[in-house]
Amino acid sequence: MMNWIRKPFEKLALTELYDILQLRSEVFVVEQHCFYQDVDGKDVKGWHLMGYQEGVLVAYARLLPPGLSYAEQSIGRVVLKKEVRNGGLGKLLMQESISASHDVYGKKPIKIGAQFHLKKFYELLGFEACSKIYDDAGIDHIEMILD
Template structure:
């Protein structure tokens, strides 16, 4: 698969101030402004996570963080999955999930992966092998479910 984005994969301490600003700006654009959620994005997990950032022409278009087992869930997780509104419909979300799963396997080998997903994205995440593993719950007035991807061979 030809990559559309230029991917950067770093620990929190490896991020420079520009990269950190870009990440926080994208997350705020998507989760706070677009989804109208008032929540504390800075949850103390970033420092423990690896950060996957996809750039196009110097602009951050897609982001996720790889959270170690025992921090969010008992399993490794992929969180804060976000694609810029300017990049939607261009396949960046597919590329982001594929790259995120590759990075999980690079760090942890073939592993069970858990995510907290917005319910409307169930089919999207299902296309990557994630299966609903919880009842529906509300988070910031948005329906969510936990989804789990079992170890694949």
């Protein structure tokens, strides 16, 4: 059973913020060996979608307003705990993220900077590539948009 929680930064409890930063670090920095500035100043301006199972944060995405990362609203820092991958939770997380982003920022296009190896996954959700492949912290990415 997944417990979804959606909050703006200023409403996050300290334990929720800790859970978010721990999961992002666990996956992006340690697992993917990606050394980058995760705490980039955008968290404070966005909403945070958290998926808890049995009190453990296992799914997360950051929802940003138009004009911050892109002209469009965006979804980023999409992450699943390793133990829950390949069970359809990624699709559910993105569906929840899209719905939450539209609720918060309006039903307008959403732009993402996707890891290139996940391009087909995002295409199945309706996203279309809108850039060439580019390097972001040593990982190939591509910008994609959902109209």
